[in-house]
Structures are given as C-alpha cells and as structure tokens.
Amino acid sequence: MIPVVVKISKMPSLRIDQSDLKCKNGCDYFGNPQWQGYCSKCHREQMQRQRKAEKASSATLPKPETKKPDRGLKITSHSSFSKFEEKRHRQSETLKKANLLKFSVFKKSSTDDHEHSSEKRPPEFKIPPQVNEGMKRDFRMRFPQLAQSRSKEPSLAVDRDCRAFVNSFIMDVIKCTNVMTVDELSERVQRQYQRFMKHMDTSAHFSHVDADTKELLMDFVEKHAMTYLHELPSIVFSPNGTEDERLDRAMSERIQQLSWVGERHLECRLDMNHAECRQLLYKAISELLGMDSALSPGDKLARVRRCCRHVLRLCSSSAPASADDLLPALIFTVLKANPPRLVSNINFVTRFCNAQRLMTGEGGYYFTNLCCAVSFIENLTAESLNMEKKEFDCYMAMPASIGGSAWAAALSLCGAAREADEQRALAHKLRAHTRTIHERADLLAANAKSFEEQIAKKVEDVLAKTPLEIKPRRELPRIGKFKEISTAPLIDLGTSHAHGEPEPPPETKPEPQPEPTVPQEPNITIQASENEPKLNILGFEVIERQSPSKSPQNLDQTWDLKQTSSLELLTPSPLGFTPFDSRSIDELMTPDDFGADQLPPGLSNINYDIDLSDFSGDNSIAEDAPKSDPKDPFSPEALKKTFDPFAPQTSRGYEALDSFDEFSFVDQRKQETDPFEVVHRGQDPFSPVDIAKDPFFSPPKQSTSILDDNDSPTSGCLLPSPMQPQSSGKPT
C-alpha cells in the first residue's frame, strides 16, 4: 500500500511540491501563480523580454490575415487542375475563417494577460468541457477493454490520469507559448510526452496495462491534446515567430513552377495511360491533401502512411517496391498534389508528434520519406533531374499553367472517372436495392395471395363444416316436417303417402346440393337480413295495432319465419324459447277469448315446465302426437303446416312466397279488419303451440336432435324420431 501512495503522490500534476512553489527562475524567492510561477522581480523581467520579442516578431512577420488572401488568389489563378485546387482553396478558406475568429478571441485574452497581469490575473484560460467529454467518449470507444473488463477502480484511474494529463498539458503549452520559441516549446512538449510515458511506467494505475496499450494511450493523449491545440491559431500550428506560413507559400509556388516535372524526369515507372495507375495516384493525392485537414500529428501521420501505401502499390507492379521506387514516386505525387500548407504540416508533425513515434514505425518511415521528398523539391536543380541546365531553366521560365497539363488532364480525368465509378457503384447499389424491393414486393404479393388462399380455404373449411351443422338441421327437420307437411297436404289433397314421400325428397335434395358450395352464407345472411327488415316493417305495423309488446314480436318472428321460409329460426327460437313461455303467458291473456284448446296447454305450460321435465321423455311422444293431430284438423292445418315447414323446406320461391303472400296478406287483413288477435292467435298459437308445446315436450327431443345434429351421422337417426311420432301420429 505504501509504495502505491508514494507513487501517486509523485504524480506531478496532482500535487504541488515544495520546489514548485519557488520561482521558476531558480532564485530563492517564492514564485506566484499569478506571475506564471516567477517571483515578482523575475516576472517583470520576463514580461519585458516577452514584449520585446513579440514586437520583433510582429515587425518581421506580416500579419497572417493579410497574407492569406493573396495566396488563395494566386492558387486559384494558377490552378491547373481544378478539383484539387478547389478542395485546397476551400480548406484554406475555412481555416482562415476559423483562424480569424479564434485569433481575435484568443489574442485579446492573451494581451489582456500582459497588460493587467500585475493587478489581477484575467479569467484563467479554460479548456472547454467538450474536450473532456470527447476524451471520455473516445476513451470508452477506443479502450473498451480498459473501460469495462477490468475492475472499475484502475480503469477509471487510467481514464482520469489521461484527462488530467491532457488538461495540464494543454494549459502548460498555452502558458508557455508566449514565452518560448517554437523549438523550446517543442522540446517541452516532448518532455511532457516523456513524462506521461514515465508516469505510465511507474504509476500503479497503469500496472495492469500492457506495453501496446500504453502506446495506444500515448497516441490517445497526444491526439486529444494536439487536436485541441491545433485549432488554436498560431500556438502549435505554424506558430508565431516561425516562417512556416511564408515557407508554405514558397513551397506551393515552387511546386507549381515544377508542374512540368514528369515521371521520366524522376525516373519512376508510372504509366499515365494505365487506369489503375491513375486511380492509385489519385487516391494517394487525396490522402496527401487530406493531411491538412487532419488535426493531430498522429492523424496526419496516418494520412501520410495511407498515401505512401498507395504510392507503394503504384510502383510495385511486378516486384515489391523498394525505397528506390518509393521516393521518386512520392516526389512525383507531392508535385502533382501540391498539398496546402505542406511545410507547416510537416513542421507541426516534427515538432509536436511524439518523437518516439516519429523516429520509428511505419508512419515515421513514410513521414521521413515525405520530408525527403519535400526537401528534394526545395533543392531541386537541373542536376538532380539529370538534365541540362539550359533545358531546366527553360522549363522553369515557362508559365506554371502550361507544364504538366498532360498529367493534370489525366488526373482530372481520373477524378471524373472516379466520380463516375462512384456514381456507377451507387447506381449498382440502387439497382440491387430495387431488386430486393421487387423481390420483397413479390414475396409480399405471394404471401398475400397465399394468405388469401389460406383464408379462402379456411373459410371454405369453416363453411364446409358449418353447413354440415346447419344443413342437417334444416334438412332433417325439413325432411321430417316435409314428411308431415307433405303427408299432410298430400293427405289433404288426397294423395297417397307414396306420392308424398317421393316428391319432397327431390325438393329437399336439390337444396342441399347447391347450398354447401356457396349459397349457404347468402341463405343465412338473407334470412338474417330478411328477418330484420321484416321485423321492422311488420313490427311497426303490428306494434301500432297491438298493445302487447312481446306478442307482436313473436308474431313478427313467426311471420318472419314463415316468410323467410327458414326453419332454423323456428328451431332456435324454441330452443331459446324460455321467453316464448312468458309470451305464451302473455298470449294466454289474450287467447283467453280464443280457444280452450290452447289455454290449457298454455296454462299447463307453466306448471308443466317443472313436471314435464320429468315426463318429457315419455309423454312427449304421446302429447306431441295428439297435439299435432288436433292442429292438423284445425282449419289452417295445411296452411299452418305450409307456414312452418313449407317456408323453410321448400325453396323460397314457390310455396314460401305463395304462402307468405297469401297468409301475410290474409293475416294482415285479418289483423287490420278483424280482431286480429283471435285469428292471429289462432294461427300463431298453432305454430307457437306446435313450438310451444313441442318445446315443452319436444325440446328435449329437439335439443337432443340438435345436439346430435352436430354429429351429423346420428342426427339422421335421431331427428326422424320426433317426426316419426308425428307422422306415425298422423297415419294413426
């Protein structure tokens, strides 16, 4: 534990040492942070020196703002291949703007610093919180293994240490920037890097971090510190007191002048007519141009590395490229690219990149090559191109826009080709996309179709099932009642059973045949729809005339049933017939006048309910038969029977309609003219009675029959049974 604590306390940025409190100049007085760590005397001296230096530098160097525009103009005026030029111009333009903005802000604060520092320290330069936030985020992204997998404490410490270092680093650089020359600053920065490296090696926080990760952390720290500093004008990038800007311009002009230098002068094997070669060169040039927009030295190095890899591929058509090939090709690339602020960028990297990285590694190697290329271009003579002095001078005297037009054309062609490629790739992508969309659409359509089919099939299945449920009911009752009906009317008509029986089946048979396929639904719906309107129509009429609310409905229903010619409704209604009882009771009130025959059953209904449940099995047959018998003889026997059974049984067309018309009219007339109730009751009760009596006695039968209906085969057996008694009753 103790060594750990000691190590932590040794961390420079987190603790103030005794020595730190002394004047930085090394005189024995104590320093003061207000005086930048000097004692008052040394600080004054320092300030004077600084002001002098500043005056001198501002005198020798023209203001950057005034310098830049003419450079931009020159570039555009001489531009030979427009695309790069445009990019270059844009970059310098945006940067200039940023520079102007920040420059004024920052410059102001720093001058304030000088003027008022004696009485008060102006608001401390604050590092915007975005830097810290960005670091946190980036740290988590780049070192997930550090941020997550390890136990929380050390990883947090690593993160914190990095941020603390970056903060102190930035502050230190900004503090020193006015006091130090660039070389001193560079040295200081390098020492900072080393300090952090040492810190990583010694601190307990980094004990679990392996060497490779430390390198990455170093890069990480460098990147964030330098990215921020790079954006501040004239601090680290083409700083005050250097000739970077002037050299930039000089280099740019020089490169333009040398635009006539071709591949054969440099003895590099480049084939302008080869498309791939042009592409690679184009890529290399883009990377090189991108170097200016990268902010940290590490990123700039990465750009250079990518550029050089393209160049390497460019010259390694047959054998792996060696340095003998690389350097000329790179020189050529630089000449064709004419990257913006090349010298500033190179100086920035050499000064402020972690030296360890710059001296070693692939990036370092390529960067060295770039430096060589630049230095070669700077010192280019006739001799270095292996040509006559005269010829060289001749070339150099030539306007810059003429030379190298072939390559410029080739490259702009390349740019266009590249754009075309991109467009084509995009088109391909779009086409593929549309294809997939089409496929999906087809799939969707197929799905929809199959779904539809499935649904249709299901519906069919359901229909195929449900008809089986419904029809047997219809058919069987029909058959049964047909038998009754057929027999009854036939009997009435005087025809024999033999005729009656054969006739109805043909009638019944044709119905089921069409029904199962489609018309069942229609049937049902029609019935339902017919029911409702008729209910309404009739209901109005009936209600108007008749006082009892329920009875008319019953009547209507019965009417409907008759009209619609469906037995279904008849059968269901009896099943849910409990209301019917009450109605029958209501009816009983009215039927009092009507018939004695029905009264007893109506009255008995109430009492019987309970009793009959016991009886039902036995008595039903006995009672049904007698009751059916009396009904038949009753005046409308045939009619009634035609009512109930006919409507459903026979197709709606014939008898139902006939019967309906006749009877409805008749009924209505009766209702209108006569005390309808009597007649109606007389009719209704019959059917109700049939139903009512049947239900009371027969519901068990019917219910059984219905229950059995579900099991289609048995229904055939069971259903006839209720008929049989009737039929049997009739014959008997």
Added chain:
Amino acid sequence: MKVIEAKIVVLGSQGVGKTSLVVRYIGKMFSKHISPTIGASFFTCNINLENARVKLQVWDTAGQERFRSMAPMYYRNANAALLVFDITSVNSFAAIKGWVKELQSNVPEAMVLSVVGNKSDLEDLRAVQSSEAAQFAASIGAQYCETSALHDQQGIDQVFLNTAAALLKLSSSNLVSSLRSYDSADVDSTKIPTGTPTEEDATHTGKVELPAWSIDSIAHGDVQKNMCC
C-alpha cells in the same frame, strides 16, 4: 524477457542489391503473402535471441545519387546500419567508405555497423576482394559478410542475426539512449510474432554462430548538428 527496439537503416549505392537483399529476407518471412503495400522499403521483424527479443525496424533508403543528400533523415536515430556494396563494383565499395565517414560524423550515438558484400554468386566478376572488405570492416569496427540474394539465404539471415546480437550487446552497455529496451511481460516464447526470422528457434542458431563481439565493433561518431528538413 528483455525486448529491444532498434532501427536499422540499409545504405548503399543504387543497384547493389539492397532491395533484393531485403526482399529476400522478408520474402522468407512472409513467404506466404508478401503484400505490395508493405513493400520492401520498410518492415519490422522480431528476432529471438537466447534471452532477449530484438524488434528490428528496417528502413530501406533510396540509393540514387540524387537522393544522397536526404540520407541523414533516414539514418537519424538509427541504431544500426547495413552497408551494402556490390562485390563486382569497386565504386559501390568506395561509396560504402563515404557512407561510413558520413555516419561517423553525423550520428552522435553508437551504432552497429555491418558491411555486406552482395552478389557473392558472381565470383567471376569479383572486383572487391573479400580480404580487402573484411579489413575495411575491421577498421571501422564493423563485421563483414558476403551474401547472395540469389542463392545464399544463410548469409542474409546471418547478417540480420548478427546485427540483432550486436544491438543486444549495445543496449546492455547503456551507451545509447535512443535504443529502447524494456522488459516484456509476455515471456511466452510460443507467442512469437510472424516476424520471427527463423521459425525453428532463432535462439540456438544465434548462440552458436555468433562471432565474438567487443565494444570495438560499435562505431562512435562525433557530435554534429543534425540535418533536418
């Protein structure tokens, strides 16, 4: 396990076979896939010695005469130099002498030098006697090897191996600050990176065939201002 990181620069006139030497060496290492993007101009390799690992960064240089003035940028901070000449060309051997002088005057820190006579397969055309070359090498404290990029894999391996061993020695003498050495945590010798020159134990070969090394074999230069772009 001790790990040394060193930068080694390959110098020599154009056409002496620097590249083919390097390609031959890399080619063996990356026999399966020699990526054109890596090229032969820069590569890193790990050489495992008895008790240490040497991470070599090999920087090839352009041999053309017109790039001669740029050489300081390449050999700055280098820890070792391979001076390659063509045994059929006296001029290339003379150029080596020039390189040595330049190195000695420009590089402040101790450096491992190796003189390599390339194209030993062209014995018939030999223009530089091996005794002469060896004598010169001894005079500058370098070792001398003759190699052939065509046939002689052994010699090329030997060159790099010797250099690695010398670097190890150099690092232990603590004379050189730019030579980065540290103790690596991963002692696991099975986890040798692909750059290992010989798959079958570099250790014993390195041990057996090492020539005797003294501090004399390390060149010292006078301190002069470094050129820089």
